[in-house]
Amino acid sequence: MGAVVRAKWLARASIGCGAAAVGVLAAGAGLRGALVVAVGVAALALIAVGVWWALSRRGPVRWLGVLLAVAAPAGAVALYVGAGTWPWVLGAVALWSAGLSLGRAALRAGRGSRAMREREVAGPRRPVLIMNPRSGGGKVEKFKLAERARELGAQVVLLDPSSEQEQDVAQLAERAVADGADLLGVAGGDGTQALVAQVAARHGLPFLVVAAGTRNHFALDLGLDRDDPARCLDALTDGVELRVDLGEVAGRAFVNNVSFGTYAEIVQNPEYRDAKTSTVLSMLPDLLVGYTGAELRAEAGGEAWERPQAVLVSNNPYDAGDLLDPGRRSRMDLGRLGVLGVRVDGAAQAAELALRGTSAEAVTTLVGREVLVTADAARIPVAVDGEALELEVPVRCVIRPTALRVRVPRHRPGAVPPAPPLNWGRLSRLAAGRAEVNGGAR
Incomplete structure (x- = not known):
């Protein structure tokens, strides 16, 4: 009342x-x-x-x-x-x-x-955490995450920051499982989180998120402390479990979203990681006016729409709808994919999009358990949790309800629902x- x-x-x-x-x-x-x-x-x-x-x-x-x-x-x-x-x-x-x-x-x-249900479960005995020292501008070192995790009884696998070759974190996670790990965790960005989360879900093991990436959207929606990643490690000794959904695109897991069209094209640029703003400003004119990329078509929930400039498929729908309160997911256990399709044809629609967000006429919103994206090309650029990929068409996204056991600290800031x-x-x-x-x- x-x-x-x-x-x-x-x-x-x-x-x-x-x-x-x-x-x-x-x-x-x-x-x-x-x-x-x-x-x-x-x-x-x-x-x-x-x-x-x-x-x-x-x-x-x-x-x-x-x-x-x-x-x-x-x-x-x-x-x-x-x-x-x-x-x-x-x-x-x-x-x-x-x-x-x-x-x-x-x-x-x-x-x-609309908080997700917490479950009381026994703590891990042989937790293994994979940490990326380069993630988030060096948060692993700044917050002494490896030392803190070892003090709490975890085995830490540090990725080699000097290696020029990309290390296979999924393979490292599989090796940890083979050696007897009963919890897998990651201190790194959302893309790395998704790769290890897929291994944890495959083996039915709890998964621990340490917010050591740049943006940490997954950690935000789990209600974790992004300002002090070391607090995420409290889950090792005093934690509860959340059962959350896991998205999959072409067999690869994603914890946040998959982007097609404009944003995916931008992420493909090799200069994007080191100079995001200048790369976006350089590429937007070609993407917004006279777009020459693949023409997309998306289907979800029995509906379809043609030629969107951008399509975003999220692991559960986002709550928010305006730019004053960026999108978040207060629930990640609804068993549904959220879909946003955007097509902006001029200044008037751009202004409405800025003012009304997902309520604007330029935006189509759908939900469904499966999303199919097709195009007039054999392969299209795709951004999976911010990672640049190129996938064969058609691209199928599905949701795996409550596939992931996420262990979080009992005492944490909590997810603030957006207006x-x-x-x-x-x-x-x-x-x-x-x-x-x-x-x-x-």
Whole structure:
């Protein structure tokens, strides 16, 4: 009942802030209120055009786009100051921002807790951890992970940072199992995590995640401490178990997602790892305008869509839907793949995508147990948990429900559920006490 009451009053406060923002603008700006709104809308439109040119063009047009994206809001502020309306505009913006924040909090409270179930299991006796010293800019050394793991009774296998050849971590994991390991763990990036997780799932062994990569999306969704990877090792002595799903693409496991199209093309560039931003800016014009890569077709859940510029298949659907609160998975045990297809054909759609995220018209969202991606080419680039691959068409993605036993610390930060996309209709129903909370009518 507490969640119901909290969601109702947060929704009412949100709507009240929105109404107050309109009232402040109307009272302060008077007859100039319409002009104030028109200037704001025009500025947003010019910003959208500028950002689109900056991303999709090169040379002078790109710099013109950057200039437009900066000059548009600066010009609007100058007009507000010159007209003497800036205090009212500032007050309205503050109230509106507060209303949006309260609205997201209300929707999050209304959705309720959806934490994965924890299981009490016996601790490992012969844990083996594979650690990549180069991962995450050297987190293994920085946080003394190998020393800490050995103190807790684990055997540590350190990858050779000086080796020019890629070491087969799956083979190392299989060797550890053959030698009697009863837990496999990885201190490294998501791509390495997936390879060892597949071995652990194959043998029915618990798997331990140490957040020593660069982004650690899998660790984030498991609720682990990404700021102090050493805390992940507490699971060796005081842990609980989560049963999570494991995705597979063409027989290879993935813990986060598989990307096709635009992002996959970018990841294929050998310069991407060392210079991500410059590589993306260099390649985006060719990918967004006049894209010459393979034309994709994706099928999932009995539906299909043609020629998306990008397709992302995730191990369980992402919760979030806007750029202010990046996508996360509060559940990874639903037995479903999430699918996002994106096609942006101009500045207007690009602006809507930036503002509405997965709710934008340019985005198609589906769920299913299997996703089939085909193309007008024999092989296509694919990014599997950020790793660049090239796979034969058709590419099939499947979900293996609760295939992975993940051991996590009993005491951990926990996964913070992101706010759902702002939906004013649902917000109004929450405020009136007529929305569904935790799946039941209230």
